[in-house]
Amino acid sequence: MRYLPHTEKEIEAMLAVTGHGQLEELFAHIPEDCRYQGDMKLPEPLSEWALSDHFQSLAANNYSTSAKAVLLGAGSYSHYIPEMVPSLIQRSEFLTAYTPYQPEMAQGTLQGIFEYQTLTARLLGMEVANASMYDGASALAEALLMALRIAHKKHTVAISSAIHPYYREVVHTYLQAGIFNIIELPVAENGRTDLAGLKEIDDLAAVALQSPNFFGVIEDLETASREIHAAEALFITCFTEPFAYGLLRSPGISGADIVCGEGQSFGMPQSSGGPGLGMFACLKKHQRNIPGRVAGETVDIEGKRGYVLTLSTREQHIRREKATSNICSNQGICTLTAAAYMASLGATGLRRVAKLNYDKAAYLKNGLVQAGAKLLFSGPTFNEFVLTFADDFKPVRQRLLDKGIIAGLELSRFYKEYEKAYLFCVTETVARTVLDEVIEEVRS
Amino acid sequence: MRYLPHTEKEIEAMLAVTGHGQLEELFAHIPEDCRYQGDMKLPEPLSEWALSDHFQSLAANNYSTSAKAVLLGAGSYSHYIPEMVPSLIQRSEFLTAYTPYQPEMAQGTLQGIFEYQTLTARLLGMEVANASMYDGASALAEALLMALRIAHKKHTVAISSAIHPYYREVVHTYLQAGIFNIIELPVAENGRTDLAGLKEIDDLAAVALQSPNFFGVIEDLETASREIHAAEALFITCFTEPFAYGLLRSPGISGADIVCGEGQSFGMPQSSGGPGLGMFACLKKHQRNIPGRVAGETVDIEGKRGYVLTLSTREQHIRREKATSNICSNQGICTLTAAAYMASLGATGLRRVAKLNYDKAAYLKNGLVQAGAKLLFSGPTFNEFVLTFADDFKPVRQRLLDKGIIAGLELSRFYKEYEKAYLFCVTETVARTVLDEVIEEVRS
Amino acid sequence: MTHGPGISGLIMEEPLLWEKGKQGRTAFSMPDQDVPEATVEIDKNLLGDGPDFPDLSEVDVVRHYTRLSGWNFGIDTGMYPLGSCTMKYNPKINEKMAATPGIATSHPLLADELSQGTLQIMFELQTFLASLTGMDAVSLQPAAGAQGEMAGMLMFAAWFRKKGEKRTKILIPDTAHGTNPASAALCGFKPVLLQSGSDGTLDAKSVAELMDEETVGIMLTNPNTLGLFEQSIREITAIVHERGGLVYGDGANMNAVMGIVDFKRCGIDIMHLNLHKTFSTPHGGGGPGAGPICVVDELADFLPIPRVIKSGDKYHLQYDCPDSIGRLHAFFGNYGVLVKAYSYILSMGAENLQKASQLAVLNANYIRESLRDVLHLAYDKPCMHECVFSDKKQQEYKITTLDMAKRLIDHGYHPPTIYFPLVVPGAIMIEPTETENKDDLDQFIDVFKDIIQEARENGELLRQAPTRTKLRRLDETQAARKPCLTG
Amino acid sequence: MTHGPGISGLIMEEPLLWEKGKQGRTAFSMPDQDVPEATVEIDKNLLGDGPDFPDLSEVDVVRHYTRLSGWNFGIDTGMYPLGSCTMKYNPKINEKMAATPGIATSHPLLADELSQGTLQIMFELQTFLASLTGMDAVSLQPAAGAQGEMAGMLMFAAWFRKKGEKRTKILIPDTAHGTNPASAALCGFKPVLLQSGSDGTLDAKSVAELMDEETVGIMLTNPNTLGLFEQSIREITAIVHERGGLVYGDGANMNAVMGIVDFKRCGIDIMHLNLHKTFSTPHGGGGPGAGPICVVDELADFLPIPRVIKSGDKYHLQYDCPDSIGRLHAFFGNYGVLVKAYSYILSMGAENLQKASQLAVLNANYIRESLRDVLHLAYDKPCMHECVFSDKKQQEYKITTLDMAKRLIDHGYHPPTIYFPLVVPGAIMIEPTETENKDDLDQFIDVFKDIIQEARENGELLRQAPTRTKLRRLDETQAARKPCLTG
Numbered sequence A, B: 001m002r003y004l005p006h007t008e009k010e011i012e013a014m015l016a017v018t019g020h021g022q023l024e025e026l027f028a029h030i031p032e033d034c035r036y037q038g039d040m041k042l043p044e045p046l047s048e049w050a051l052s053d054h055f056q057s058l059a060a061n062n063y064s065t066s067a068k069a070v071l072l073g074a075g076s077y078s079h080y081i082p083e084m085v086p087s088l089i090q091r092s093e094f095l096t097a098y099t100p101y102q103p104e105m106a107q108g109t110l111q112g113i114f115e116y117q118t119l120t121a122r123l124l125g126m127e128v129a130n131a132s133m134y135d136g137a138s139a140l141a142e143a144l145l146m147a148l149r150i151a152h153k154k155h156t157v158a159i160s161s162a163i164h165p166y167y168r169e170v171v172h173t174y175l176q177a178g179i180f181n182i183i184e185l186p187v188a189e190n191g192r193t194d195l196a197g198l199k200e201i202d203d204l205a206a207v208a209l210q211s212p213n214f215f216g217v218i219e220d221l222e223t224a225s226r227e228i229h230a231a232e233a234l235f236i237t238c239f240t241e242p243f244a245y246g247l248l249r250s251p252g253i254s255g256a257d258i259v260c261g262e263g264q265s266f267g268m269p270q271s272s273g274g275p276g277l278g279m280f281a282c283l284k285k286h287q288r289n290i291p292g293r294v295a296g297e298t299v300d301i302e303g304k305r306g307y308v309l310t311l312s313t314r315e316q317h318i319r320r321e322k323a324t325s326n327i328c329s330n331q332g333i334c335t336l337t338a339a340a341y342m343a344s345l346g347a348t349g350l351r352r353v354a355k356l357n358y359d360k361a362a363y364l365k366n367g368l369v370q371a372g373a374k375l376l377f378s379g380p381t382f383n384e385f386v387l388t389f390a391d392d393f394k395p396v397r398q399r400l401l402d403k404g405i406i407a408g409l410e411l412s413r414f415y416k417e418y419e420k421a422y423l424f425c426v427t428e429t430v431a432r433t434v435l436d437e438v439i440e441e442v443r444s
Numbered sequence C, D: 001m002t003h004g005p006g007i008s009g010l011i012m013e014e015p016l017l018w019e020k021g022k023q024g025r026t027a028f029s030m031p032d033q034d035v036p037e038a039t040v041e042i043d044k045n046l047l048g049d050g051p052d053f054p055d056l057s058e059v060d061v062v063r064h065y066t067r068l069s070g071w072n073f074g075i076d077t078g079m080y081p082l083g084s085c086t087m088k089y090n091p092k093i094n095e096k097m098a099a100t101p102g103i104a105t106s107h108p109l110l111a112d113e114l115s116q117g118t119l120q121i122m123f124e125l126q127t128f129l130a131s132l133t134g135m136d137a138v139s140l141q142p143a144a145g146a147q148g149e150m151a152g153m154l155m156f157a158a159w160f161r162k163k164g165e166k167r168t169k170i171l172i173p174d175t176a177h178g179t180n181p182a183s184a185a186l187c188g189f190k191p192v193l194l195q196s197g198s199d200g201t202l203d204a205k206s207v208a209e210l211m212d213e214e215t216v217g218i219m220l221t222n223p224n225t226l227g228l229f230e231q232s233i234r235e236i237t238a239i240v241h242e243r244g245g246l247v248y249g250d251g252a253n254m255n256a257v258m259g260i261v262d263f264k265r266c267g268i269d270i271m272h273l274n275l276h277k278t279f280s281t282p283h284g285g286g287g288p289g290a291g292p293i294c295v296v297d298e299l300a301d302f303l304p305i306p307r308v309i310k311s312g313d314k315y316h317l318q319y320d321c322p323d324s325i326g327r328l329h330a331f332f333g334n335y336g337v338l339v340k341a342y343s344y345i346l347s348m349g350a351e352n353l354q355k356a357s358q359l360a361v362l363n364a365n366y367i368r369e370s371l372r373d374v375l376h377l378a379y380d381k382p383c384m385h386e387c388v389f390s391d392k393k394q395q396e397y398k399i400t401t402l403d404m405a406k407r408l409i410d411h412g413y414h415p416p417t418i419y420f421p422l423v424v425p426g427a428i429m430i431e432p433t434e435t436e437n438k439d440d441l442d443q444f445i446d447v448f449k450d451i452i453q454e455a456r457e458n459g460e461l462l463r464q465a466p467t468r469t470k471l472r473r474l475d476e477t478q479a480a481r482k483p484c485l486t487g
């Protein structure tokens, strides 16, 4: 086997040193009743080529292999990835390194993470950022836990029902063992979170909104910030589509205390939802409460600028059960990918691609409305929006499916109250011809 | 444009230094009547994504995109390429470097070439090898020119008609301007070159054979060597399929003076025939007559082992019109690819994969013979062989084509005398099921 | 004097991204604007100017990361014997498979019938991991080992909630990885420290003493983080089970025992695996990983959702699990990592995986035997996949574990894990993994011996190390005291 | 003192391939033996034992090349201002396009109707190159510039053969690249040296003096290898044509004049392009390249076969060309390189290509102006894509061009081309290309100035350079005297 370098002779020579007659003897001290019985039931080994064939046939069973367009977002977005990004970040010095515990041997990773943190903070209008969480959902859960730590006497958090349903599920999972209350805030007519009930809530540590929210609607974060801070709660915002901040005012400038979300849009393939990137940023005053790893700037003994993992007293290596989080392995290489992607875009590129997302989504939205669909919510949107259809949309959707187009997500899968409503997403990757095809199919 | 870094401001600042008002002025000294009139007629620039789409549609117009198997060799072979090989050799330090003129900055390339030369010499049973020629065909032409230089009083070379027809064409092209005679030697019943006429030829500088030859037949190099040397000519052998030497006695051990051929089989995709790799090796006594670049071992001023391009007095930089060849850029990165491929195989792997080629080819050959086909030649073969069919093979071949299988090459395309004969090739990449399908189709 | 592969050479300095760049440059290929520019119908006060990112050209970005990579060290660069981390070779083909078009481009919210390829991979991987561990059911949700631990702890909680029992404590050995107590605490349990015996393993008696009705059970690692097999495992799990508790197994060290140990037979109820360790997916400078959990039947209902089931020849996502602890990840965990592990298991098969474990253990024992004369061996017992030394013998020369580690860097080796586990002061934990060959181990051993000799004869060489790297030792204190996390 | 990006860092030593390895190891994934093992029906005396290759594991091979790559310098590492070589940035997307399944896997002997994609690329590239140069017809066969030259020379010969004229000499300027005389000689022509004028360009008068009835014509490079535009080109070509001769143009320096010069209008009959220079395909440490030739209508029939033609909407290979010089390559030249150039041209379009030439010339002139005070400028004329200095001013300090070049290495720059062209003693030929930005040029200029100051103040620093690289200056004399070409 090509991954196992030992020749029979070498094994013999080594066993002679360790004082064993054969390999099995190395395990002689393992009690018989712990032993694996017989052989593991696994398929016979495949050669590289048989494996490739197997993957080809697996891929052929996925719709995406032949799809023309998947007009779905809802937390996973199809964006163009410049070939340069993977070819750089997959350089094995990055890819096959461990967590940078020995900074002298890992300045590439460390400077890369520091740059990621900086670009993330700039994107989100925040002062500091960490070196990533698992994904947007767990980042939100950890943000709420962090807020509860900061407001350590309070036990209640409120989260908008317009936050991605799966993110809310993860929040419930993470917080289930604690003595915390989670209140879900209702959605208003315009698709924004209704904050009217906030005043009624006691013991409120934090309020979390998503913007653009699950319905694609852009929340009025500045107004929300005022109301939430007035309720003496921390203001957490999350996101699933960071491209929006190429156009929108950043959550930080709008008054958020902690901002988190999913960074998959920045250079990661959708890959059935992972690996993505939990982005996490906050105000500097909270930096010692941040979960997960952070890289920081320092100097070496000759005074040269360099980077190390720092503030490790928050982490479980040192603090064990008192750590700010249990996260250890995070999304390392994805941070470098996102940084390289943000660097490739630059300020100018981010703005232009964001605008193009807006333009294309607006084109479909307006086209479908003209073709008879109705907007479920009146609030402004970025590259996602919800439409309802008077007639049954299902046969239309099936016809489009047959043509290689997935036309939106059935909202009732997540919200029983919204029948006949579909969440659409249009990014820069969808050609106008596809959008015209969808509009035409709806019209006819 | 992402490849052009200059901002407008920078251009202005630089023009101020060069003393020009605008870019066009840089060309003011170019006479008006040399100028390009109007704009170049080229398509509008494509984005990375539009370009990818364009290539997808081009690829879709190639049969190979959907083919199950192409049972063709004839100078271009389908072999498995381990993913490791391209991912290593495409590291940009190798790929984006120039010819290693500054050895201190190019030890990677240089050691890599030195290793390639060594493995090539070992494969071919030769003492020295150069750092590559363009392809097998030009390598053969240059080998003949080299032999004519060595035997500088003689002007005639003989080449076997069983050498790849296109190689022979290239030889004629290369030698057309000289005062040389090229004699083509006939093919015997067994598919081997008939050397009986050698004695009749005067003024003979060299004789070139290919083994396995174009018909897949393995030449008897040792016997040929005796006869050719008896005629006081240099013995040149060439090849299109280096995998054969995993099984066969090397040309060097068999008595060749110069060995050359095509190395595409060792890790290069077929890519419509290029880039491949002209491999070129010879006896040490001829090393100062070798065409093209060579890397050699030396030491640095501290006595450490290192590598440089050497024997450059043979080359056109120094010798200009007296150079051993006009070749300058060669197949650089392909040598590293071939070396990495040979290293991946190792002695053990080369032998096993070569044997597997033999086994699979034998399986089809025997199967088709049992199904009624006849062997055109009686000589032994490696992974290619010629069959003739009593009935018209064309409709069978068309039916196989419709099933995604290219069943052999019509030999009459190259040799009018061999009607109804087809050259087949089977490598390790063809599944038995495909071979069975072909046999079945022929039988029925 | 023996020398490792490390030498000095030319590398490139490179500033921070925003110290380069000029406004108006671009590195991104602008997609076609094939629809009309829309007027933005969003309130002005919701709009921003976009972030202050540097504008770069393509070659700027390419050189930036190419140069940064030159300051890094990965498995492809050399030996990386980081204990507890299983830094084995990461096959290139796995990367290619995970990038297969149609696999890498699939959207997670497609209907099951539109993603059968995706689901088949998950289903089969679930089955493989069950077979590998001996356990009954598997969830692939956890994005890393620590999230697997958390899932396990939540399942502990759910189990006792369902039983109507209120237990609040959990036994965790002092040798446990820091994530274990952190995960337990996150789920509301109070870790009770379980001291390991003088031989580095757990004593069934101490478990018997601490295991009570307020305790949910135990969280242990086997082989443990000292590289030792917990030989009393059956007794310990029996005690815990007798007293109504559950046993959590940290399976991060699975690389030592594939096809050799059956965890269900050991009495484990829930365990996680670190695919980024045992199953060769690259660590990526810190992640992503994947930490699937494997459980016995009794606990299967509590597993996170969704799991993949097969009915007939179709694969389905199963959401309808009322006892489930819920969802841990927005979608299916780090799916791409799962694909790489799947690809690895298919490449290896049962026999090679078992062989990998044997060779991993052989390599560790070989290093242990070869260095035991010069380095103090923490526990004189046969080791599994890693061996633990300390700097005890070097103390008289005022040379620490850190000094030896840093000197290894100059020789071109990544240092072992140091100062962990905490029970061994000055610990040096070496895990060579099976993908290192004997020649390379021998060279490593010789270099280590030479360094130890240097410690005696010329300690300053060690204290000043590393000297060949771009940067010398970094000031971690300053970094923590005045944190500068963004530029 | 200004510093370039070059610094010292940790890199890895690595032996030769066969100094590693152990018999029985393997790095190759063995394909399935799905047919029975056949008995070998080949005479024993034709069979061998196979070559003495080292047996390695996959990680052995991976580390080998990963480490070797660390001793190399490419465009992605930094500035590579090698004159006459056009070391511009090589876009990543071109590599990806050339590797497109179906394109990279196509067999060259398939029938035309089965490889329409392949042929379309060739046909369109032929058209693009014709449009770029102003010429009428194109062959993509030549595998590199030198093979293009050879093709041109063979066409010269064929032309005169057809006309029944016997001419044997050819005019070649002293500034020509060495391949020019070598190619001419290979085709049976005797090069006659044409001295360039004191301003570095050709004088129509000297051409008029030498061009006679025994001379086939002239082979010139424009812009020439001094980076100067041959301003008398129209007069020269007129003289040659008048006397029945032909004009060959070496188009290796096309990067200076895309969309600016029309070569047909200049009077060129045949020219080659170096796709690996102007059209951004990577040099690969020496190749592969591609050297298509472009000709005027009168010479089209002599082009090598096959060419691609289009009839209706189908593409065909054209073989039936009785006047053709024949075939130069077993198949279609370095097809994969053609694909990359095609991809580049499609990415750029006419406007960006012209802009690239403008910026390449701007960069060269900027360097010329910025260094002319400290380095002797060979010719004080406006330059095109490159500028040529010499070490004249440094001679008094006993510092040579070589010393300055080697010192640049320590600073992290690839040296310029040195000692070429031969007409400038101690030449330093700098070609920055358009993909270098102003900041990087400024840093390069500052470093060069500092090196020149060092030459005055501390010449030993230069004479000892490089010192940061893995190896110091290498003994080329020993290498040539006792050649050791295999290990």
Ligand SMILES: Cc1ncc(COP(=O)(O)O)c(C=O)c1O
Pocket: A327, A328, A329, C084, C085, C144, C145, C146, C147, C177, C179, C180, C221, C225, C250, C252, C253, C274, C289, C290, C291
């Ligand atoms: C023994 C052990 N348990 C748990 C973990 C945590 O795994 P992860 O980093 O994937 O969260 C590790 C990894 O460092 C480990 O070594």
Ligand SMILES: Cc1ncc(COP(=O)(O)O)c(C=O)c1O
Pocket: B327, B328, B329, D084, D085, D144, D145, D146, D147, D177, D179, D180, D221, D225, D250, D252, D253, D274, D289, D290, D291
């Ligand atoms: C001016 C000039 N002509 C011809 C050539 C030869 O081209 P190639 O190396 O592709 O054969 C070169 C390349 O070095 C060159 O610079």
